[in-house]
Amino acid sequence: MNSSQWFTEQVPSTGTAFSLKIIQKLHEEQSDFQHLEIFETETFGNLMTIDGCTMVSTKDNFFYHEMITHPALFLHPNPKRVWIIGGGDCGTLREVLKHSGVEHVVQIDIDERVTRLAEIYFPELCESNNDPRADLKFIDGIKWVKEAGANSVDIIIVDSTDPVGPAEGLFGENFYRDCVACLSEDGLLVQQSESALLHLKLIAEMRDAMKNSGFSHLQTLFFPQCIYPSGWWSATVASKTELSFRQDDCNNKSFDTVYYNTDIHHAAMAQPEFFKKAFAN
Amino acid sequence: MNSSQWFTEQVPSTGTAFSLKIIQKLHEEQSDFQHLEIFETETFGNLMTIDGCTMVSTKDNFFYHEMITHPALFLHPNPKRVWIIGGGDCGTLREVLKHSGVEHVVQIDIDERVTRLAEIYFPELCESNNDPRADLKFIDGIKWVKEAGANSVDIIIVDSTDPVGPAEGLFGENFYRDCVACLSEDGLLVQQSESALLHLKLIAEMRDAMKNSGFSHLQTLFFPQCIYPSGWWSATVASKTELSFRQDDCNNKSFDTVYYNTDIHHAAMAQPEFFKKAFAN
Numbered sequence: 052m053n054s055s056q057w058f059t060e061q062v063p064s065t066g067t068a069f070s071l072k073i074i075q076k077l078h079e080e081q082s083d084f085q086h087l088e089i090f091e092t093e094t095f096g097n098l099m100t101i102d103g104c105t106m107v108s109t110k111d112n113f114f115y116h117e118m119i120t121h122p123a124l125f126l127h128p129n130p131k132r133v134w135i136i137g138g139g140d141c142g143t144l145r146e147v148l149k150h151s152g153v154e155h156v157v158q159i160d161i162d163e164r165v166t167r168l169a170e171i172y173f174p175e176l177c178e179s180n181n182d183p184r185a186d187l188k189f190i191d192g193i194k195w196v197k198e199a200g201a202n203s204v205d206i207i208i209v210d211s212t213d214p215v216g217p218a219e220g221l222f223g224e225n226f227y228r229d230c231v232a233c234l235s236e237d238g239l240l241v242q243q244s245e246s247a248l249l250h251l252k253l254i255a256e257m258r259d260a261m262k263n264s265g266f267s268h269l270q271t272l273f274f275p276q277c278i279y280p281s282g283w284w285s286a287t288v289a290s291k292t293e294l295s296f297r298q299d300d301c302n303n304k305s306f307d308t309v310y311y312n313t314d315i316h317h318a319a320m321a322q323p324e325f326f327k328k329a330f331a332n
Numbered sequence: 333m334n335s336s337q338w339f340t341e342q343v344p345s346t347g348t349a350f351s352l353k354i355i356q357k358l359h360e361e362q363s364d365f366q367h368l369e370i371f372e373t374e375t376f377g378n379l380m381t382i383d384g385c386t387m388v389s390t391k392d393n394f395f396y397h398e399m400i401t402h403p404a405l406f407l408h409p410n411p412k413r414v415w416i417i418g419g420g421d422c423g424t425l426r427e428v429l430k431h432s433g434v435e436h437v438v439q440i441d442i443d444e445r446v447t448r449l450a451e452i453y454f455p456e457l458c459e460s461n462n463d464p465r466a467d468l469k470f471i472d473g474i475k476w477v478k479e480a481g482a483n484s485v486d487i488i489i490v491d492s493t494d495p496v497g498p499a500e501g502l503f504g505e506n507f508y509r510d511c512v513a514c515l516s517e518d519g520l521l522v523q524q525s526e527s528a529l530l531h532l533k534l535i536a537e538m539r540d541a542m543k544n545s546g547f548s549h550l551q552t553l554f555f556p557q558c559i560y561p562s563g564w565w566s567a568t569v570a571s572k573t574e575l576s577f578r579q580d581d582c583n584n585k586s587f588d589t590v591y592y593n594t595d596i597h598h599a600a601m602a603q604p605e606f607f608k609k610a611f612a613n
Contacts (some may be wrong), residue, residue, distance in 0.1 A: 057349060061338075066375030067558075068338060068351035094347030111529060248392060248558055275556065275564035277348075277529055282563010283556035310604045318602035321595035324588075 058090050058098060060105050062280050065249045069105065069278060071095050077172065082164035084217050089172045095278070097172045099140065101165070101212055105278040107140045107173065113309040115243070116176075118274040119210055119286050120146035121311045122319055123241040124153075125301045126294040130205040131155070132235075136192035136221060138210035139165030142176040144185060147208070149306035156185050161217055163189035193220045199233035207234065209242035214253065222257055227264035231291065239290040244271065246281040247326055254285065258330065261289045268293050271326070272319040274310070339371050339379060341386050343561050346530045350386065350559060352376050358453065363445035365498050370453045376559070378453045380421065382446070382493055386559040388421045388454065394590040396524070397457075399555040400491055400567050401427035402592045403600055404522040405434075406582045407575040411486045412436070413516075417473035417502060419491035420446030423457035425466060428489070430587035437466050442498055444470035474501045480514035488515065490523035495534065503538055508545035512572065520571040525552065527562040528607055535566065539611065542570040549574050552607070553600040555591070 059070040071092045078089040090098045096109020107115075120143055124130050131154040133147050139160035147156050160166060166187065170177045179185060188195070196207070207230050211218035220226055221242070230240050240261075244254050258269055266289035276284035288294070301313045322330075340351040352373045359370040371379045377390020388396075401424055405411050412435040414428050420441035428437050441447060447468065451458045460466060469476070477488070488511050492499035501507055502523070511521050521542075525535050539550055547570035557565035569575070582594045603611075 057342075059349070059351070061351075063353070066353035066373060068340070068349075068353075070340075070342075070349035070351070072344070072347035072349075092347060248556070273556075275529070275554075275562070277562040277564065281556070281558040283558065307605075309606045312603075312605045312608070314602035315604060318599035321599035322593075323591045323596060324593045325590045327593070 058092070058100065060100070060103060065280055067249070067280050069280065071098055071108070071278070073098075078168065080164065082162050084162045087164060087168060089168060098278070099168065099172065102216065104213065106212070107142065107176075108278050109173065111277045112140075112142050112176070114274050114276050115284065116142035116146050117308050117311040118272060118319060119143055119208060119241060119243060121308065122272055122286075122316055123206055123208065123239060123288055124150050125297045125316065126288060127206055127239055128237055128295075128297070132204045133157075133206045133208065134159060134195075134204050135208045135210055136196070137212070137218065138208065140169040140173055140176050141166060141180055142173070143208055143210045145176055145179045148179040148182050148184060151305065154184060157188060158185070159188045159190060159192040159195045161189065161191050193226055196226065196229045196233060199229075201232060202235045203233045205235050205238050207238070207240045209240065211243065213245070222260070224260045224264050227261050227266065227289070231265040234291070237290075237292050239288055239294060240266065241286055241288045244285045244287040246279065246283055247271070247273065247285050247323065248281045248283055251329060254287070255329070257287060261287070265291065267291060270294075270320060271322070273321070273323070274319055339373070339381065341381070341384060346561055348530070348561050350561065352379055352389070352559070354379075359449065361445065363443050365443045368445060368449060370449060379559070380449065380453065383497065385494065387493070388423065388457075389559050390454065392558045393421075393423050393457070395555050395557050396565065397423035397427050398589050398592040399553060399600060400424055400489060400522060400524060402589065403553055403567075403597055404487055404489065404520060404569055405431050406578045406597065407569060408487055408520055409518055409576075409578070413485045414438075414487045414489065415440060415476075415485050416489045416491055417477070418493070418499065419489065421450040421454055421457050422447060422461055423454070424489055424491045426457055426460045429460045429463050429465060432586065435465060438469060439466070440469045440471060440473040440476045442470065442472050474507055477507065477510045477514060480510075482513060483516045484514045486516050486519050488519070488521045490521065492524065494526070503534075503541070505541040505545050508542050508547065508570070512546040515572070518571075518573050520569055520575065521547065522567055522569045525566045525568040527560065527564055528552070528554065528566050528604065529562045529564055532610060535568070536610065538568060542568070546572065548572060551575075551601060552603070554602070554604070555600055
């Protein structure tokens, strides 16, 4: 492999690597928090990487952005207030704002440079950044949640990098306890939870931490995500009350999606046999 | 990337590559049909490649083998006679034979060496090869189907390599017409159909060829498959009559699976929004 023509993310811990053929590197910088690179690829449009890990590509980001958003929003009875922790590429923000009932969305990413680069290289993901309901903050999401008052948000979406570096604290009991405290009674947390094929131990630890923090109901969603390790990704929904899918609202949704629809909602909820056995209790 | 430590499959047409970290190459040969290699990987057990393409790994083959088999067998009212075209690693054969109602399975792979290597390096996939219901033939599957009589089989599973080289003829109208001719009235064909993210044109051509050949009902199934391009694979089920899922039988199945179950059956049938739009007619 001619490394000058491919971007490769090697993951030593899983023994896997994924590569995209690149035309050119468009940008590279060290922000205050992370190493950011933008590539023009041959078949996946633009690619942003953070600390050498694939984050978002033009071609396949719809899987992740739709699946971290719409299942959760249609599982909440009436979401008005949404926080996005991380999510600096603004693709999640765009999807959340497609829900007309949502009144206020705060995106809290510690690294403003991710958003500034997304505005240039992923303008379609940033098309709702000027929506009057959107509020972009570039501060520490953990601190934001810690300092929030009770019943101040309906849905918290944790759209973060892997649990190393800046995002590590987003996968721990202290953070989840703060989320429980500021969520409304019927509120929920949804968080990207890596690959069930490669990171089952991480999912188990995350679920334990969520339960220990006061979330009594957990559901894991499964969906494809080509550029992430294994190509098969997950998100975990945690809530204090049992959630019920607003299927009629989903059937009658007024916005377009590329992957998500009512059938895909149910499909994402289906638990593989090995997963059911791993979390039988 | 140190190429001596990784096996990499580059796919120039999709601009993607997938790699597994290897401990050693266990075997390499040129059979009469293909170039076969076996690697010991660090995290995925053994890996067989054919002409440089990943075919089967110890760790993740359960997705493919279960999903090319069980949905189709539970969609047929009473499958007794099954043919597997290709499938030389014998993993599909093993899954088919888990169904106690199946009376006779013929596996027709043109390359006997694939099976002989699977017996050595993937013994768990070959554990049912000596089942009295199993019949392993090493001949041309296209010719086999062409020469078969009417109503001679209930389910044809096409478990082949990509549509280049030996498998090319398995994706064309002539082959499908021969399948229609030898299938029972309520019979079905199920075939691996690549990635809906990367090969939508191939899926469209395949569906057209199936319809032109006399299959009136088509359904595409979606499932994860880490070692194949995009990590998201599909199979297409073609039949002459409308099929109905034997859900009670699936709920009460007497065998173990790693991925498949009733919920996963329904999940695999869910059509992503872009796929529904592409095949709305």
